[in-house]
Amino acid sequence: MSPLFWISLASMSAWCWLVSAHGLFWLTGTRLPACPPPAVWPDVAVVVPARDEAALLPVSLPSLLAQDYPGRFEVVLVDDGSTDGTGALGRALGEAHPSVRDGRTVLTVCSPGEPEPGWTGKLWAVNHGIAVARSRMPGLRHLLLTDADIEHGPGSLRALVSAAESDDLDLVSLMARLRVETPWERLIVPAFVYFFAQLYPFRRVNRAGSRTAAAAGGCVLLRDEAAARAGVPGGIRGAVIDDVSLARAVKRSGGRIRLGLADGVRSVRPYPGLGELWRMVSRCAYAQLGHSPLVLAGAVAALAVVYLLPPVAVVAGVWRGDGAAAAAGGCAWALMTVTYLPMLRHYRQPVLLAPSLPFTALLYLLMTVDSAVQHARGRGAAWKGRTYARPGTAREGAGG
Incomplete structure (x- = not known):
C-alpha cells in the first residue's frame, strides 16, 4: 500500500x-426546550456592552426594550468609549420607545471609562454594567449578557428564564443565528458554527459530569449568585475569548450550564466581504x-x-x-x-x-x-x- x-x-x-x-457535534437538535413558566418570574438585568455600535443599535436595543417578560427587568447599556454617539443614540432610542415611556421597561445608559490594566474592554464594560444592575436591583436573580449586534425575538428572555428556572441552570447560552446573505457569508459563517461545535460539542457542554464548557457570548443568561460564586467577570478579566472562559469558570465552580442553537436570537452584524x-x-x-x-x-x-x-x-x-x-x-x-x-x-x-x-x-x-x-x-x-x-x-x- x-x-x-x-x-x-x-x-x-x-x-x-x-x-x-x-x-x-454535527447534529443541530440542541435547541432550547419549551419549559413551564416559573411560579414567580425573577428579576433580570440585561447588560449590553457597546463600543461604536450606532449603526446596529436601532435594531438590537428596541428588541430588548420590547421583551414580553412578565417579571421585572431592566436594560443597562454600557457605552464603552464609543466615538460614534452610541450612548446618546441609546438614550434617544429609550426615550422614544413605548415600553420606556409608559414605565414598563427601565433603560440605564452608563460609561465605565477606559479599562484598568489587565482587563479587556468588553469584560470591563460588562463588569461595570453588572455593578450598576446590582445597585439598582437588590433582588436581582439573573443577568442577560448580550451584545449590541444581537436582535432578540419578543419571547427570548421569557424562554431563557423559563429554561434556567425549570432545570435549575446557572448559565444558559444560545448561539445566535449569524447573518448569511452575501456569498462569502454563505461560505464562511455556517462553517464557523460547525467548527465551534466540533471544538465544543454542545451535548458534552450540557452534560453535568463533563469537563467541556463553552458559551456563545452574544446571548448568555447567567444566574447572579453563580457569577459571584465563580468570581466572574473579575476572575477572567483578561480573557479574549470571554464566553468560553465564562462558561469554564461557572462549570468549575459547580454550576450547571446549557448551550444550544437559537432561532429567535440573531446577529445583525454584516460581514459582506472576505476581509471582514x-x-x-x-x-x-x-x-x-x-x-x-x-x-x-x-x-x-x-x-x-x-x-x-x-x-x-x-x-x-x-x-x-x-x-x-x-x-x-x-x-x-x-x-x-x-x-x-x-x-x-x-x-x-x-x-x-x-x-x-x-x-x-x-x-x-x-x-x-x-x-x-x-x-x-x-x-x-x-x-x-x-x-x-x-x-x-x-x-x-x-x-x-
Whole structure:
C-alpha cells in the first residue's frame, strides 16, 4: 500500500471517530426546550456592552426594550468609549420607545471609562454594567449578557428564564443565528458554527459530569449568585475569548450550564466581504490555541489531515491509479460532507455547499496562521481600536 493510502486511511479513521464518538457535534437538535413558566418570574438585568455600535443599535436595543417578560427587568447599556454617539443614540432610542415611556421597561445608559490594566474592554464594560444592575436591583436573580449586534425575538428572555428556572441552570447560552446573505457569508459563517461545535460539542457542554464548557457570548443568561460564586467577570478579566472562559469558570465552580442553537436570537452584524470575516476569525484564533506554537502546529496538521487531505487523495489517487487511496479519501470526504448538511439546513443554505467544506477549512487554517503571525508581530488580538498582547506580556496601548 502506498503512503498516500495510509494517510488517507488515517483521515477516514478520524472521520469515523468524529461521526460516532465526538458528542454528535454535527447534529443541530440542541435547541432550547419549551419549559413551564416559573411560579414567580425573577428579576433580570440585561447588560449590553457597546463600543461604536450606532449603526446596529436601532435594531438590537428596541428588541430588548420590547421583551414580553412578565417579571421585572431592566436594560443597562454600557457605552464603552464609543466615538460614534452610541450612548446618546441609546438614550434617544429609550426615550422614544413605548415600553420606556409608559414605565414598563427601565433603560440605564452608563460609561465605565477606559479599562484598568489587565482587563479587556468588553469584560470591563460588562463588569461595570453588572455593578450598576446590582445597585439598582437588590433582588436581582439573573443577568442577560448580550451584545449590541444581537436582535432578540419578543419571547427570548421569557424562554431563557423559563429554561434556567425549570432545570435549575446557572448559565444558559444560545448561539445566535449569524447573518448569511452575501456569498462569502454563505461560505464562511455556517462553517464557523460547525467548527465551534466540533471544538465544543454542545451535548458534552450540557452534560453535568463533563469537563467541556463553552458559551456563545452574544446571548448568555447567567444566574447572579453563580457569577459571584465563580468570581466572574473579575476572575477572567483578561480573557479574549470571554464566553468560553465564562462558561469554564461557572462549570468549575459547580454550576450547571446549557448551550444550544437559537432561532429567535440573531446577529445583525454584516460581514459582506472576505476581509471582514477574516478579521473576525483571525483576531482570536491564536488565543483559542493558548498562544502555543506547538498547539498551532498540531492544529494545522490536524486540519490538513482531516479536512484537506481527502479531496487531495481522491484527485491524486485517480491520477496515479491508486484506487485504495482514492476510495479512502472519498469515504472521508463523504463523511465530512454528510456531517455538514445539518448545519447548512439550519442556516437554510443549499446542500451543494457541503462538498466545499475542505476549501472553507483551508481558509480557516490560513486565518489561524495569520492570527499567530499577528501575535508574533506584537499586535495581539485587536478589536475596534484596542489591541491586547498575549497573556504574560505588557498590554499594548488601547486606541479609542
